[in-house]
Amino acid sequence: MVVTELGYMGLGVSDLGAWKLFARDILGLEVVDDGSKESCFLRLDYWHHRIALHRDPSDDLAYLGFRVAGPEEFAAMQKQLGDAGIKFRVGSLEEAEERHVLELIKLSDPDGHPLEIFHGPHVRFAKPFHPGRGMHGKFVTGSGGMGHCIVRQRDPEAALRFYRALGMRGGVEYKFGSGPKALQLTFMHCNERDHSVAWGLGSPAKRLNHVMLEVDNLDDVGLTEQIVRNAKIPVHLSAGKHSNDHMYSFYFRSPSGFMIEYGFGARGATHQSEYFTEDFYGHKPEDGGF
Ligand code: FE
DSSP states (O other): OOOOEEEEEEEEESOHHHHHHIIIIIIOOEEEOOSOSSEEEEESSSBSOSEEEEEOTTOEEEEEEEEOSSHHHHHHHHHHHHHTTOOOEEOOHHHHHHHTEEEEEEEEOTTOOEEEEEEEEOBOTTSOOOOSSOOSSOBOOGGGOSOEEEEOOSSHHHHHHHHHHTTOEEEEEEEESSGGGOEEEEEEESSSBSOSEEESOSOTTOSEEEEEEEESOHHHHHHHHHHHHHTTOOEEEEEEEOTTTOOEEEEEEOTTSSEEEEEEOOOBOOSSOOOBSSOSEEOOBOTTOO
C-alpha cells in the first residue's frame, strides 16, 4: 500500500496578513479568504486548497497530508501502519471536514512532524484556479501532488523506516564528502515526482527547510525572480538546476523564514538510485545561504 501524493500541507504563520500578500502577489497563489482571522486557504489548482495557513507563532510546518487512493486503500493503510508498529488515530468527521477531505488518520513521523493520511479531497471544477497575479502558465500538480518539502529528521534511519512504511521509496541522492562523516541527503517518492519529501539539511531549530512549487512555464520562474528581487525579498539560492529532479529553480525567503523553491522543468522519478555530488549549475548561496 502506497500513499499516492503529498496532497496538502498546513503552515503555522505568525503574520497571517503578510503571508496572504506574499501568497497572492509574490507566489501567484489564489488566496481563499473566508473572513477568518485565524486561518486561510491557498489554492494552486482545482482542489479546494493545497496549503492552509494557520495563525500560530511557530512560523513552521503544522502538518503534511499524504493521500491514498480511496476507502479501500485507507483501510489497508491503517492495517499496514499497525503491522509496522506505527501509532495513529482515526480523525473525527469534524476533523476531516476541517481539511475538506472525506476521511483522515492522524499520526506523527519520527521527528514529531504531524502527518495526516487521507482520501477524498474536495475538488472544485466549478471554481477554476485563479492566480493571485498574472502568470504565463499554471502550477504543476496532478498525480505528482502539490510539490515537495524538505523537513528536519534528527534520526535519518528512523525516518527512512517510517516513510517506507507509508509505501514510499527512495534513499540518498546527494552525498557531500566521503566516509562515515559524509553529508547525505535522502529523497523519497511515491509517484512520478522525483521526491515528495526529503531530509538531510536545514536548521535544527525548524521543521521545515523549504517548500517547492513547480510551474509549467519557464517564464514564470523568471517573472517570479524579478518580482522577488524588486520586492527586496532575500534570495537564498540563485537560479540553478538540480541534478536529481532536474528542476530549474531558485530559493527565497517566506515571511516565516523557511524558504520557497519556485521551479520549472523537473524530470520524473527514475525509480532507480543514483547519487550526485553537485548540481548541474547555479544554485549559488546568496543572502544567508541555504
Ligand atoms: Fe527542493
